[in-house]
Amino acid sequence: MESRDKFNQHLMHPWANLPALGEDDSTPQICRAEGVYLYDNNDHQLLDGPGGMWCMQVGYGRREIADAVSSQIMELGYASTFSVFHPRETELAHKIASVTPGDLNRIFFTTGGSTAVDAALRLCQLANNIKGKPHRKHILCRNKGYHGSTYLAASVCGKERDKSAMDTETENIHFLTAPSLSEDPLGRSEEEFCDFLIEELETTIASIGADNIMCFIAEPVLGSGGVIVPPEGYNRRCWEVVKQHGIVYIADEVVTGFGRLGHWFSSEAVFGVCPDMITFAKGVTSGYVPLGGFAVSDAFMADISLDNANGNIFSTGFTWSANPVSCAAALAVWDIIVKENLLEHVREIGPYFQEQLRTLLGMPLVKSVRGTGLMAAIELEAPESLAGNSLLDRDYALGELVDHHCYQLGLIVRPLINVCVLSPPLILTLEQVDELVAKLRAGIEAAHNSLNQ
Ligand SMILES: Cc1ncc(COP(=O)(O)O)c(C=O)c1O
Structure with missing residues (x-):
């Protein structure tokens, strides 16, 4: 056949x-x-x-990645990070933490971008439950945003043409206008349009109540939504508003991370934003093998760990979380990015x-x-x-x-x-x-x- x-x-x-x-x-x-x-x-x-x-x-056919993956398979082809840790994940986490902005020093590895977004959102939910704020569940996201295909990640996607007969979660999820100047029906200037977007963010926060909002999630440049580069200053102004209200800012850098905009991550280097969490995937292994994850700030974790954890665990993870072969591929990719x-x-x-x-x-x-x-x-x-x-x-x-x-x-x-x-x-x-x-x-x-x- x-x-x-x-x-x-x-x-x-x-x-x-x-x-x-x-x-x-x-x-x-x-x-x-x-x-x-x-x-x-x-x-x-x-x-x-x-x-x-x-x-x-x-690029394809890189011998360095093939060699790293093949020797990793012979050395340690799998390890369950539910119960052990291994040197490749520590090395990779250390490297990633060294290039994230602010105090985003803790890395949670997943299997790709959707699982990274899902896990990040679920950590935010858990954090609010631990902090005695279970009502704090509303999520702010944007039309034309794309964050993945698992249930919760798909629910925060705002691509109208993907809205089909598929079910998504709708309660507590709020879509803001896409920061797409060329589609502004009123044809405003970049500055006026940006002012409008920020005003919309502020009024949405006011109408829901800041204390009910769990997070704002945004791609620095919207990728699958059609490569929408937001108006000048938009990302930073959103971040300032969100932080002023004590809301968690999640930058979804699944596309923009690992060099696509000329930096390991674009949030701070390009847009002057220091998020509470950054999700990544794709370029971390240059697509050769599946891996994703998020970096979260020490400040975020301090509120929900040790004595502040109230005995809770973060009961989320995947069979291939921080898979050693994936981490070895990511380390080889990292070396190529640096060397070249x-x-x-x-x-x-x-x-x-x-x-x-x-x-x-x-x-x-x-x-x-x-x-x-x-x-x-x-x-x-x-x-x-x-x-x-x-x-x-x-x-x-x-x-x-x-x-x-x-x-x-x-x-x-x-x-x-x-x-x-x-x-x-x-x-x-x-x-x-x-x-x-x-x-x-x-x-x-x-x-x-x-x-x-
Ligand atoms: C910004 C963004 N987040 C998340 C995802 C989901 O990643 P994955 O397909 O690895 O689950 C994508 C995929 O295109 C993406 O572009």
């Missing part, structure tokens, strides 16, 4: 399109990868625009990447180009002539069309509906930026031409 037949017969992928389950003839089959390139089953070379899924930092100066490299190449992508503005089908560091989005505008009646159908069709043409030209763009998100490996060179932009331009042109035939 062919591989695609087996795929259709047995597999169900994330965000499975159920009406077409088992009838897929277009999802590419990727067989190998090296550097910034993937190769499909026909050995067609593809530049990896989205960097796997915002996670491929140091990848944080500096992103700070140098990021502005060129953004500038070159903006040369696509003005092309037919291109509505907007936005981003920062090595993350960007090209938003496409669907012409009315496209198949389907609703705008959503047209947007999907356009995204697929551009994806198809870029693929033929040797570039993966993986549009989220009508938004091509780019988050290439951090090792991308100047020449590869040019290659990526040239292929994207040609792919958009080809898509446009095919509409006019």
Whole structure:
């Protein structure tokens, strides 16, 4: 049986399109990868625009990671951190704590981003129960935010197009306006729009009552929501308001951490924010093996540990929490980032990447180009002539069309509906930026031409 037949017969992928389950003839089959390139089953070379899924930092086929993982498997392939600890997790936690802002010195490892967010939220719930404030359960989050796929993490996601027949928790969860200036219906200036967002945050806090609010959770730059870079000063002003009211600030750096914006974490280095918790995943192992976690402040933990714990335990954890093989991979990734100066490299190449992508503005089908560091989005505008009646159908069709043409030209763009998100490996060179932009331009042109035939 062919591989695609087996795929259709047995597999169900994330965000499975159920009406077409088992009838897929277009999802590419990727067989190998090296550097910034993937190769499909026909050995067609593809530049990896989205960097796997915002996670491929140091490039594919790194011998250092393979060696670290293989010797770790032979030395200690598994350890249950429910009952023991091991040197790889201590080493990694020590390194991460050395680059987090403020006193975020305690690390809780999970298996990925969703479990990191879920565990962070559950620690906040526990903290309030321990502190005799069980009513303090309200969560502030944003429209277009993405925080994961487990039940509680999914409940704080604000991507309207993902709101389907899936159940989520709705009680105690409040969505604030997405900090997306280009979508402001009133067309305000950046400063006026930012003032509005901060005022909305303040009035929401006032209406719920600060003492009932558990936390505010935010990605510094919204990733899956379409690479939304908030207005200047927004992150810091939100943090100031939230802290003024004694509310916990959680920065979800699952995408923005580990170099994507040219720093280990962006909260303080880029946005001047010192959160109480930072969640991370993806880039920590450069996507090679699953790992995630959160860093939490000593001050937060001091309130709920030792004598202040009232005998409680944090009863959350996973079979693969701080898995030694994952930690070994993360340490190898860390060494590569340091040895190859990848944080500096992103700070140098990021502005060129953004500038070159903006040369696509003005092309037919291109509505907007936005981003920062090595993350960007090209938003496409669907012409009315496209198949389907609703705008959503047209947007999907356009995204697929551009994806198809870029693929033929040797570039993966993986549009989220009508938004091509780019988050290439951090090792991308100047020449590869040019290659990526040239292929994207040609792919958009080809898509446009095919509409006019
Ligand atoms: C900001 C953010 N948080 C959390 C997650 C969930 O991570 P995972 O898919 O590893 O569970 C994602 C995934 O894309 C993300 O972008």
